[in-house]
Amino acid sequence: MALLDIEGLSVRFQTSSGLFTAVEDVDIRVDRGEVWSIVGESGSGKSVSMLATMGLLPWTAQVTANRLEFDGQDLQRLSSRQRRRIVGGEMSMIFQEPMTSLNPCFTVGTQIDEMIKQHKGGSRKERHERALELLAQVGIPDPARRIKAYPHQLSGGMSQRVMIAMAISCDPRLLIADEPTTALDVTIQAQILELLLKLQEETGMALILITHDMGVVAETAKHVIVQYAGRQVEKQEVKSLFANPRHPYTEALLSALPERAGDKDRLPTIPGVVPGQHDRPTGCLFNPRCQYATDHCHEVEPVAAPDDPARTLCHYPLGEADAAGATPDDAPNPPPRPESTDHRSEVRP
């Protein structure tokens, strides 16, 4: 049994101009101790799908799923009291903006203590000891002094360390990190990622890392989910994803990495933006930005081939053009593969 088992997760928001589907048909199966990464641009619904799992979305969100289980428990059926026992205790989360994620009115110690008290209990002294131990564990110097600090007295990196200390305080079996390094300096980013991986290894918890940075994915995760405009477009192990990206979006993300741009003066970009509520294209959601798009892509929504382990959401997954029968029957003309005229084919590993 998987630790986190999500099938067909969809999130819709009631807005003034009707229902907006932020996340559609997302599947994730995370086993104990696994490190997963969800990658995609802003607006891809990465955070929303994880916030939905945690039950942290505002009341305007309608969350539906065929399966939404944590350790065999159906999260959709649990009472809010039962669910609160899992959220924070067994499954915890850290966020993008560490500076605003801590309550400015309470000391660091109080906020960690509150979490331990909620899920583990113990005497005041035991909880205090545990908080000190946690602060030391996440690499905060002089924990005895820092425990009395207020959030505004901490830097962004320190705040994120405190958030991590809080998140792991009750020995969760799953930690969801929602772009934990986006708001931090580059040097601090590496430290925080290292810390997360170290803690993951030490405690054996599973880790889901949400990021828009392919570099972070390469350094951390074992499995990757690529999300675009609320849809899951590809799911692979990190090695094969970097070696053989199946979805044109994944390929475009990878080619934007400086390491892959070769000696080019400018890094390649993906033109356009992720479609929002009002500018959804027909057919494949990626077609306006896809260099391989055909008329077929503009008209018909793609479905993942049942025999495709990467579950690629594309009419013409990459690396299949030559394989016989891989093209859909209703797509008579496979798109021309750009050859050496395109930089992507040069840098593709």
Place this chain on the structure above:
Amino acid sequence: MLRFLLVKLAQLVPTFIGVTIVAFAFIRLLPGDPILLMAGERGISAERYAQLQSQFGFDRPLIVQYWDFLSGLFRGDLGNSLVTHSPVIHEFMSRFPATMELSIFALAFAVIIGLPAGVIAAIRRGKTLDHTIVGISLTGYSMPIFWWGLLLIMLFSGTLGWTPVSGRMSFIYFIQPVTGFMTIDSLIAGDWGAFLSALHHLILPAIVLGTIPLAVIARQTRSSMLEVLGEDYVRTARAKGLSSYRVIMVHTLRNALISVITVIGLQVGLLLAGAILTETIFSWPGIGKWMIDAISRRDYPSVQGGLVLIAFIVMIVNLLVDVAYGVVNPRIRH
């Protein structure tokens, strides 16, 4: 903390000087002459008028009169009332406890009802209960105090006969004044009947005086709560698996209170202003009624002295609010 207090006190000095100028100028800008008013319908001879003018010092240049007032102020001497000839400070202090008692009860009423109403409205945003609370508080805010007071008197004192129309206590009780607060003095005297009578007399004026502050506090609490509910740290609190009660009452309200406290502090000035109307309607023997009488008699020392004292009290209360603000908001304290 001491330094914080001293700095705040020093900042009050220019404000205070400004208040003395306004208070001094205000009553003199009003048409009418205290000596002519005293003389009444019979009129007064020119010689007697000049004699009285020089006796009260009104014949001297304004700047000299102002300096006289200011230097007296720093000696703690506000002069004597032109009408009663007793020191203004005594007149003020004998009436101030009545106003203070009324204001405290009014503010307590406003906070005890307004704060929870604002919290509930924020939690039930967009629901019927929210609309009801917002609607009622807008009505309360827009209602003229004197009209609202008269309506309540007509209903509760007139038709229903539940509450007395005026005064602070029934005439059958006599309580030795100690603090000047009827509720406290009657408790000190151990007279339950008097205590209940004092409360009985307080209810209606306190509700009337507290209505506008209640509306303001409820609306501020609601909008402040809504703002804080959208903050990242509230999501963190929910991510910790805390009960919604704890998320709202501890994590949200504590932060929302910061702006609510400022608003409560500002209401104190409003209460003292509102007291003038409320005390007139309910014949409440406080400074509001006293000021009205002093103004209509052009009692220069009483009006300027009274204004300065009221302004001083408002400034001190705002200072206390600043201190309280520091207590709830660690970002100010450190």
